[in-house]
Amino acid sequence: MREVAIVGIGIxxxxxxxxxxxxxxxxxxxxxxxxxxKLTAEDIDALYVGNMSAGRYIExxxxxxxIADYSGLARDHIPATRVEAAGASGGLAVRQAYMAVASGMxxxxxxxxxxxxxxxxxxxxxAIQSSAxxxxxxxxxxxxxxxxxxxxxRRHMFQYGTTREQIAQVAVKNHRHGALNPNxxxxxxxxxxxxxxxxxxxxxxxxxxxxxxxxxxxxxILCPMDMARKYTDAPIRILxxxxxxxxxxxxxxxxxxxxxxxxxxxxxxxxxxxxxSKDVQIAEVHDDFTISEILAxxxxxxxxxxxxxxxxxxxxxxxGGSIAINTSGGLKARGDPLGATGVAQIVELVQQLRxxxxxxxxxxxxxxxxxxxxxxxxxxxxxxxGVQ
Amino acid sequence: MTTxxxxxxxxxxxxxxxxxxxxxxxxxFPPRNVCPxxxxxxxxxxxxxxxxxxxxxxxxxxVYDAPLAFEMQKPYVIAIIKMAEGVMLTAQIIDxxxxxxxxxxxxxxxxxxxxxxxPGGVIHYGYKFVPA
Numbered sequence: 001m002r003e004v005a006i007v008g009i010g011i012x013x014x015x016x017x018x019x020x021x022x023x024x025x026x027x028x029x030x031x032x033x034x035x036x037x038k039l040t041a042e043d044i045d046a047l048y049v050g051n052m053s054a055g056r057y058i059e060x061x062x063x064x065x066x067i068a069d070y071s072g073l074a075r076d077h078i079p080a081t082r083v084e085a086a087g088a089s090g091g092l093a094v095r096q097a098y099m100a101v102a103s104g105m106x107x108x109x110x111x112x113x114x115x116x117x118x119x120x121x122x123x124x125x126x127a128i129q130s131s132a133x134x135x136x137x138x139x140x141x142x143x144x145x146x147x148x149x150x151x152x153x154r155r156h157m158f159q160y161g162t163t164r165e166q167i168a169q170v171a172v173k174n175h176r177h178g179a180l181n182p183n184x185x186x187x188x189x190x191x192x193x194x195x196x197x198x199x200x201x202x203x204x205x206x207x208x209x210x211x212x213x214x215x216x217x218x219x220x221i222l223c224p225m226d227m228a229r230k231y232t233d234a235p236i237r238i239l240x241x242x243x244x245x246x247x248x249x250x251x252x253x254x255x256x257x258x259x260x261x262x263x264x265x266x267x268x269x270x271x272x273x274x275x276x277s278k279d280v281q282i283a284e285v286h287d288d289f290t291i292s293e294i295l296a297x298x299x300x301x302x303x304x305x306x307x308x309x310x311x312x313x314x315x316x317x318x319x320g321g322s323i324a325i326n327t328s329g330g331l332k333a334r335g336d337p338l339g340a341t342g343v344a345q346i347v348e349l350v351q352q353l354r355x356x357x358x359x360x361x362x363x364x365x366x367x368x369x370x371x372x373x374x375x376x377x378x379x380x381x382x383x384x385x386g387v388q
Numbered sequence: 389m390t391t392x393x394x395x396x397x398x399x400x401x402x403x404x405x406x407x408x409x410x411x412x413x414x415x416x417f418p419p420r421n422v423c424p425x426x427x428x429x430x431x432x433x434x435x436x437x438x439x440x441x442x443x444x445x446x447x448x449x450x451v452y453d454a455p456l457a458f459e460m461q462k463p464y465v466i467a468i469i470k471m472a473e474g475v476m477l478t479a480q481i482i483d484x485x486x487x488x489x490x491x492x493x494x495x496x497x498x499x500x501x502x503x504x505x506x507p508g509g510v511i512h513y514g515y516k517f518v519p520a
Contacts, residue, residue, distance in 0.1 A: 150449035203450035251468045251476040
């Protein structure tokens, strides 16, 4: 297998971008990434697009060819492929592209992730998001994405003594980080009271425990490491790419306080990169709900099972703490345009490793990790990046 | 959900039919063709059984922000129930106040209306749970 580098990144502002269509946001991120790598259209061998549900959000399927077309690549006839794994679609698109470059099949690949969620109303959007769960045996009885995560939260509180306040601290910390990110949907700090007093969505989780509905797109350019210097002075190496699956329904697991898919993907990623969890200084994890970040930092091995809430409360996961988690603001504050999220995580880590993260820069990081999750952990994708 | 897509699983939703692996004895719900433990050894040996309907609350949430189809029911309790046979499933808990529900609470299954396909559409039935 060939070593793979990231040589270009692009990201749109996340939020409610009513003035821009799906294709416009997708292309904007892709063109920014191409400009960053100083690529021309002729250089590109393939396109991968992470997207969860364009069919239901904008009634448009076949979006990989659409993005290639509107990026001006129709006459180049490059292979364009859409990748779907609910909220993990973006991370999975990066992984598909990584495998294509590593295998020698393609040299230069543009990986995009995009979702346009605000063209439908809130109720419709929530129903679409909940379709990542088991429709026949969870959703049909009234389970929603927030309520499934709320059941995880309640069980975590029961089994480990995690407090409601500790869970809420994830939102406080991620909003503090988001306030330093000019592309974040929410760039405003919030206090603990705001989270605890926010309207109930699914007890014990309130509005401020949930990632928002967002429009947005992100893109990265991958190429073989030995070609990377042609495009950038600061190539970032993909040290590991791993993926795992688990039961679709949460109730089919013996323990809902651990995402085994995250653990398996992480174990394989650490082995491939030849590092341990303690070597990671920065991580972007899938905080679609506050409780999800607590599970993530435990399952990735950063903290003991059951200690994630306390570690968050103690400030260990903030910028300046023992490991900086979600420096971008995470899904909570940066926004969570489903298919874009996994790619946006990689963009943030590349900015950090290049030293281009502005006010939220973490100094001297050598290893960075991204964890992208679909549904309640039926898919997990883990990437580890390192400076060249 | 379309009529046929719901109707296909009616037997299981009405009667809590699970499968028991003839090789290792593991119970799975909803019914499966292959045991997740024994894989190929279980094929052709997955026996259908009726769950007793008795169980206890493993975890739960009170849903305030409900999908359109459940708008009239909110707030309602959704729970993961650990059945006496060891298998878990997701269902609503009814006929009690939200604040009465707790992890470990004993519950039993009952047959209730789950939803309907619009005002003139087919009504779907299935299991919900009540305090035991």
